[in-house]
Structures are given as structure tokens and as C-alpha cells.
Amino acid sequence: MVNKLRYFYKYLFLCLGLFVFNLTLLHAQQTEAQDSIVIQNARIIIGDGTIIESGSLHFENGEIIQVSVTELQPLGALVLDAAGKTIIPALIDGHSHLGYQGREDWGSHNYGPENLIDNLEQYAYYGFSAVFSAGSDAPGAVEAVEASRQSGEFFGARLLYAAGMAPPGEGPNNQFLTHALAVEETFGETILYGLETPNQARKQVQAAATKGISFIKIWVDDRGGSQSKLEPEIYRAVIDEANNLGLKVFVHQQFASDMPGLLNAGAHGFLHGRIGSGFDIEVANQVGLSGAFVVPNWGLAELRQEAIGEDRFLNDIFDVEAMKGLTTENSQRLLNVQRLESVESELRESFSFLLQAGVDIVLGTDAGAVPDHPFGYTGHRELEIYVRLGMTPMQAIIAATSSAAKHLGLEDYGQLKPGFSADVVILNQNPLEDIRNTRAIEKVFLRGEEIDRAALRRKWQP
Numbered sequence: 001m002v003n004k005l006r007y008f009y010k011y012l013f014l015c016l017g018l019f020v021f022n023l024t025l026l027h028a029q030q031t032e033a034q035d036s037i038v039i040q041n042a043r044i045i046i047g048d049g050t051i052i053e054s055g056s057l058h059f060e061n062g063e064i065i066q067v068s069v070t071e072l073q074p075l076g077a078l079v080l081d082a083a084g085k086t087i088i089p090a091l092i093d094g095h096s097h098l099g100y101q102g103r104e105d106w107g108s109h110n111y112g113p114e115n116l117i118d119n120l121e122q123y124a125y126y127g128f129s130a131v132f133s134a135g136s137d138a139p140g141a142v143e144a145v146e147a148s149r150q151s152g153e154f155f156g157a158r159l160l161y162a163a164g165m166a167p168p169g170e171g172p173n174n175q176f177l178t179h180a181l182a183v184e185e186t187f188g189e190t191i192l193y194g195l196e197t198p199n200q201a202r203k204q205v206q207a208a209a210t211k212g213i214s215f216i217k218i219w220v221d222d223r224g225g226s227q228s229k230l231e232p233e234i235y236r237a238v239i240d241e242a243n244n245l246g247l248k249v250f251v252h253q254q255f256a257s258d259m260p261g262l263l264n265a266g267a268h269g270f271l272h273g274r275i276g277s278g279f280d281i282e283v284a285n286q287v288g289l290s291g292a293f294v295v296p297n298w299g300l301a302e303l304r305q306e307a308i309g310e311d312r313f314l315n316d317i318f319d320v321e322a323m324k325g326l327t328t329e330n331s332q333r334l335l336n337v338q339r340l341e342s343v344e345s346e347l348r349e350s351f352s353f354l355l356q357a358g359v360d361i362v363l364g365t366d367a368g369a370v371p372d373h374p375f376g377y378t379g380h381r382e383l384e385i386y387v388r389l390g391m392t393p394m395q396a397i398i399a400a401t402s403s404a405a406k407h408l409g410l411e412d413y414g415q416l417k418p419g420f421s422a423d424v425v426i427l428n429q430n431p432l433e434d435i436r437n438t439r440a441i442e443k444v445f446l447r448g449e450e451i452d453r454a455a456l457r458r459k460w461q462p
Helices: 002-035 113-125 139-150 172-187 197-212 232-245 256-265 283-289 297-303 320-324 342-358 376-389 395-398 402-407 435-439 453-460
Strands: 034-044 049-062 063-068 078-081 085-090 091-096 126-132 158-162 163-166 192-194 215-220 247-253 426-427 441-446
Touching: 034 426, 091 402, 113 126, 113 139, 113 441, 113 453, 139 158, 163 197, 172 192, 192 197, 197 232, 215 232, 232 247, 232 256, 247 256, 256 283, 283 342, 297 376, 376 395, 376 435, 395 402, 395 435, 426 435, 441 453
Parallel strands: 034 078, 034 085, 091 126, 126 158, 163 192, 163 215, 215 247
Antiparallel strands: 034 049, 049 063, 085 426, 426 441
16 A cells, blocks of 8 residues: 555656646747747838848847748747838937936936936837947946846847047037036046047047947037137047057048048048038048948937927827927927028038948937937938938938948848847838838837837836
């Protein structure tokens, strides 16, 4: 009898063990299924100018595995039917200033991990996978936030940043300069590297490189006579030393006439195109031959005239109080801005010079540099301006995806191809028919994880 009971208990324990094993296996299979996703029957805009009118995209564990014109059904994958929809690579903003714009106001008092994370989540909400913050960041703060993002503590856009360099105590616009210096003092870190002589400028570049910073942003602008303009002998030393160390130098310049000298020195790109008066085919050809990029950066001036607070695409994520100054209650903002045709014609002509010369146009917004120029939202609006002034929708999408990734060194971003990061935006409408359809966001995936856009809206507008 005792032996029978012993065998019974052994059998019972064996059954329980098999039951637990099967539950564990089932959980693992379910987890794997969540990590493996196929989007079928979608129009696929690759990001390099090519398109699949109806195809499938499979990604797993954060990486794109296969893109095909045929139906894909890998074992265990979650299948999403996207018939009638379009998928594009997540967008990239090649010029912003993170940390200063909060949900209620703008200023250095907002700068810190919590607000930086909020900014990056807002970018993700609008379908952005990465953002370059140009010369106004405390390195320790942004690196800690980026490390938190990489470890999965929050889901947001990837953060890249630059060391800012200009004559001592200068660089950003006079309002922004005060706040950047305040952040520098609060965090006890160098944000703005003062440049005094060519030899000293080389040492400043070396100091930035020692900290692991990959990008240098220089200001070549006297701010209407209120600051000192960086001398050519100094910016040539900065660019030369950066090239020696494998760093890229991006430029905020004052006029198109500043560009030839900077190109001769080896600048890698321009964060303000200064396109218009003074920008001619000779300058465009020189940019094209050099391989440098241009960020047109038109929205910063244009959108401040508009009642953007009455745009549902923006006010969905802000409370009414925060939007008050951005509506027609503010007499400086209009629902329908009248544009001078003479100015529009000048911009279209000079923009066409860049396109004819084969210059890489990169999406950049300067979001966060001044109050009320919102992250993410302004990127979609910038693309609308590009198309209005002469780009095709496909060219605009390339500017916001593969071109931006190329110049920011994001080798596996910006395209929907095997081996690339699974940063995917599903749109309910076709942006090639109307670039404003980049707003028609149904889902956003970053590194294969779906961003809970509804939860973000609830957090931001309870």
C-alpha cells in the first residue's frame, strides 16, 4: 500500500511538473508572438524613394526581418491587416533643442530628466524615432535619459546631441542664451564651449571628443550686431580638428553668403538653409558637390503667425489653458495666413536650385529653441512647407527618414529594410497623395514596440 501511494505521488508530481512546464512554454510562445509582428496588405514606402504598392513587413525583437510583395505568415507572429493603409519609416528631426519647452511654459527651470523624457515621448507620439538636439544640452542629463530609454524604462525617440561652440558666452539667440547658461550652472557641465583662438578652439574640440560627443554645433551669427560673429580662422580650426577626430560639424549660419567659406572649410551640414535672397545656383552647386546637407528650417518663422492651438492634431495633447496663447485669442495669430507671392516665388526658386543640385535636404524644425514651437507637430508642418515650395511628397518623406539618418550616422534607421530598426508608422491615408496624410497616424512602433498613444493622451490631457 505504501509503495502504491509512493508511486501515486511521484506520478502526481510528474503531472504537476509537466503542467507547469507547459504553462511556461505557453507564456514564452505568447511573449514571442508579441515580439514577432507582420503587417500585411499595406502600401510600403521604404524611405529611399521606392515603394511596394501592396506587401508585407515582418519584424521581430525590434528588427525588420523581411519586406515582401507576397503575404507573410511566420509561425507565432501577430498579423495586422493594413489593407488600404500606408506604412512609412518613423520620422527623424535633425534640428531641435530639447528640455526647455515644458507642457505649460518654456525656460531653463523645465530642464531635467522628467521633461526630457516627456519631450521624447511627444516625439514618439507623432511618429518620430530619433531627434538631434543641437548644442544646448547638459551631457550627463541627456546621456542618463538616453540610457533609460535604451533599457526600456520609457518609450520615446532616440536622443542625439551636440557640443555647442561659439565666441565666449555667446551662440544661441539672446533669450535662449540666458537659459542655456542657467542650465550650465545648474548641472555644473559645459554646454557652450567658448572659442577664442584657433589653437584654443582645437583644444575645445578635443575636450568634447574626450567626453564621447560625436557632433559639434557652431554658431556663425552676430545676432543683428548683439553678439560677435565667429571668425573664419576659428571655425576652420574647429572643423579641421573635428575631421581629424571623426566628429561632424553642423552650422547655424547667418546668411547664404556665409556658406561657401564654411563649405571650403569642410562643414558637414547647415541647420538653417537661409534659402531665399542671396541663395543662388552657385551656392547650391557647391553644397551638392561637397556632400553637405541643408535643413531649410522654415516653420520656425512661419508657424508663429498661425493659430496652431486650434489645430486638433496639436491640441489633442495639451489642455485648453496651455493652448490659449496659440489660438486666435492672440491677435498675432491667424487661422488663414496670407503669404506674399513675391516671397513665395523667391523661396521656390532658391529651393529648386538645391533640388537641381542634388543636395540632401534633411528635416529639421528647431523645435524647443523658442516658446510654443512644439516637438513632433512642427515636423509634420515642416514637411507641408517643403511640398508647398517644390518638393514631391516622396522627396519630403526621404528628407525626414533616410537622408536624416544618413547624416546623423543612424545606420539602421530611416528605411524599411531587413536588418533595420523596426521603427514603423501605420497611416490611414496615403501621404504620396497629400503630404498632410502623415498626420493620419493609426499606430507607431519603435524598436518593434507599439507606442500607447491613447495612454499618452490621457496623461497629457486628463
